[in-house]
Amino acid sequence: xxxxxxxxxxxxxxxxxxxxxxxxxxxxxxxxxxxxxxxxxxxxxxxxxxxxxxxxxxxxxxxxxxxxxxxxxxxxxxxxxxxxxxxxxxxxxxxxxxxxxxxxxxxxxxxxxxxxxxxxxxxxxxxxxxxxxxxxxxxxxxxxxxxxxxxxxxxxxxxxxxxxxxxxxxxxxxxxxxxxxxxxxxxxxxxxxxxxxxxxxxxxxxxxxxxxxxxxxxxxxxxxxxxxxxxxxxxxxxxxxxxxxxxxxxxxxxxxxxx
Amino acid sequence: xxxxxxxxxxxxxxxxxxxxxxxxxxxxxxxxxxxxxxxxxxxxxxxxxxxxxxxxxxxxxxxxxxxxxxxxxxxxxxxxxxxxxxxxxxxxxxxxxxxxxxxxxxxxxxxxxxxxxxxxxxxxxxxxxxxxxxxxxxxxxxxxxxxxxxxxxxxxxxxxxxxxxxxxxxxxxxxxxxxxxxxxxxxxxxxxxxxxxxxxxxxxxxxxxxxxxxxxxxxxxxxxxxxxxxxxxxxxxxxxxxxxxxxxxxxxxxxxxxxxxxxxxxxxxxxxxxxxxxxxxxxxxxxxxxxxxxxxxxxxxxxxxxxxxxxxxxxxx
Numbered sequence: 001x002x003x004x005x006x007x008x009x010x011x012x013x014x015x016x017x018x019x020x021x022x023x024x025x026x027x028x029x030x031x032x033x034x035x036x037x038x039x040x041x042x043x044x045x046x047x048x049x050x051x052x053x054x055x056x057x058x059x060x061x062x063x064x065x066x067x068x069x070x071x072x073x074x075x076x077x078x079x080x081x082x083x084x085x086x087x088x089x090x091x092x093x094x095x096x097x098x099x100x101x102x103x104x105x106x107x108x109x110x111x112x113x114x115x116x117x118x119x120x121x122x123x124x125x126x127x128x129x130x131x132x133x134x135x136x137x138x139x140x141x142x143x144x145x146x147x148x149x150x151x152x153x154x155x156x157x158x159x160x161x162x163x164x165x166x167x168x169x170x171x172x173x174x175x176x177x178x179x180x181x182x183x184x185x186x187x188x189x190x191x192x193x194x195x196x197x198x199x200x201x202x203x204x205x206x207x208x209x210x211x212x213x214x215x216x217x218x219x220x221x222x223x224x225x226x227x228x229x230x231x232x233x234x235x236x237x238x239x240x241x242x243x244x245x246x247x248x249x250x251x252x253x254x255x256x257x258x259x
Numbered sequence: 260x261x262x263x264x265x266x267x268x269x270x271x272x273x274x275x276x277x278x279x280x281x282x283x284x285x286x287x288x289x290x291x292x293x294x295x296x297x298x299x300x301x302x303x304x305x306x307x308x309x310x311x312x313x314x315x316x317x318x319x320x321x322x323x324x325x326x327x328x329x330x331x332x333x334x335x336x337x338x339x340x341x342x343x344x345x346x347x348x349x350x351x352x353x354x355x356x357x358x359x360x361x362x363x364x365x366x367x368x369x370x371x372x373x374x375x376x377x378x379x380x381x382x383x384x385x386x387x388x389x390x391x392x393x394x395x396x397x398x399x400x401x402x403x404x405x406x407x408x409x410x411x412x413x414x415x416x417x418x419x420x421x422x423x424x425x426x427x428x429x430x431x432x433x434x435x436x437x438x439x440x441x442x443x444x445x446x447x448x449x450x451x452x453x454x455x456x457x458x459x460x461x462x463x464x465x466x467x468x469x470x471x472x473x474x475x476x477x478x479x480x481x482x483x484x485x486x487x488x489x490x491x492x493x494x495x496x497x498x499x500x501x502x503x504x505x506x507x508x509x510x511x512x513x514x515x516x517x518x519x520x521x522x523x524x525x526x527x528x529x530x531x532x533x534x535x536x537x538x539x540x541x542x543x544x545x546x547x548x549x550x551x552x553x554x555x556x557x558x559x560x561x562x563x564x565x566x567x568x569x570x571x572x573x574x575x576x
Contacts, residue, residue: 082350086351088316089421092339257319259319
């Protein structure tokens, strides 16, 4: 079973690294990180804050765009191009296919995030002319970005099993944006006098992916470290949410027919 | 031993905007295919051939009925390890070379690296892609893609091979090669189950055929028995008969066709044959040939298709 999942994941990785859009986004991300040095030079006294803030934000935004652009076509492209016929006629369970596809894209994003991280540290090294222990702090933010990306990929794979690539992109992007403001949505509900609205915002808060706690870029750029509980709670939340999303994708895919 | 068995296999597709109507694509299909045979599933476009194959491979799910492949339920995907499948007009991974593609397919079967290397090399040679082994599949012609598709269907050395329109898109040479490949598979004891609407291919290859029309099985059986079943008429060919003799013969023949010096008489009634022959001999006409006209697969096919009722469409009440 693991051999087949690994094989599908490696093939997915090889396929997605051939996507031109990936390289365009990567170049843009590296340019943005490079531009952060420039912005730093015109911001007297807060050069490093600007660089860390802009650099990590670029990694987050471009990572998310990569996850959406490649993730949405992951399953639907196999169905559209009918390569799925060849794969599912082999002794490959549908669940293995979905898990393999998910892991393949995650691997792609991991490698790209590593490249963007290297670019970020290159920029930091250029600006500071040396790195200290404190400069390891952004790695925590990058870990949280990766956890977010793992959830976004899960969303993209789920929507890719249900809908067209365009709609999948719209749904995934919307959920990513909503997910970043979920705490505000809940606060709005709690401030309301209407119990219906309160219940509704609570439901949305618990049902949709909540990315609010994953965004620690502001703290990191000001040199604050991430509290220990956040490492555990974010890791567990991401693991749980990804498990639910991938299981839902498998459930949908198990019932799909390929005519 | 039965290699494939379908029991009451039925498939309805939902159609219409609200998906409340049903179109029956396959209706209570009961088939039995012995191991080691070449079995042809024939039928016009939309007859349910591809539906049958996709049902057997669990790409679509039956509305009713079941099937067994190599003695196992078709629900059990472990049976796919002993099966090969070529879809109709296969779409393969454009960015991969045949070698990479076949290697990937081999991995899905859990073949070892050494085994994959051996099988991939062997199959690339066998389907005639040796020259293009490093060319991406996206640059292949339709015929070459078909060859690569055939190779992937055989990567696991399957006991049963399902081929959906394997000759489609191939030039005469390619078709001949696929025919030879199917016969070679048969010689190795494999079961080949293929769909086609090219009757000459079926006639040349199949031990058994089934004819589907509008999702219903119209006929099934041993090809040689089907074709040998009925002698529709007798053909008498004579060399340059005199007009007087021909006039005498006309009352015994259903049709007379002259081609050059030869005259071909089609005699519908068997009892008329000795009489016509006697007249010819009395007039001293040279008899070129006397042969029974057997039903061709095309005649059988057309008779079955013509006899089939229209498609079944029912609405959900």
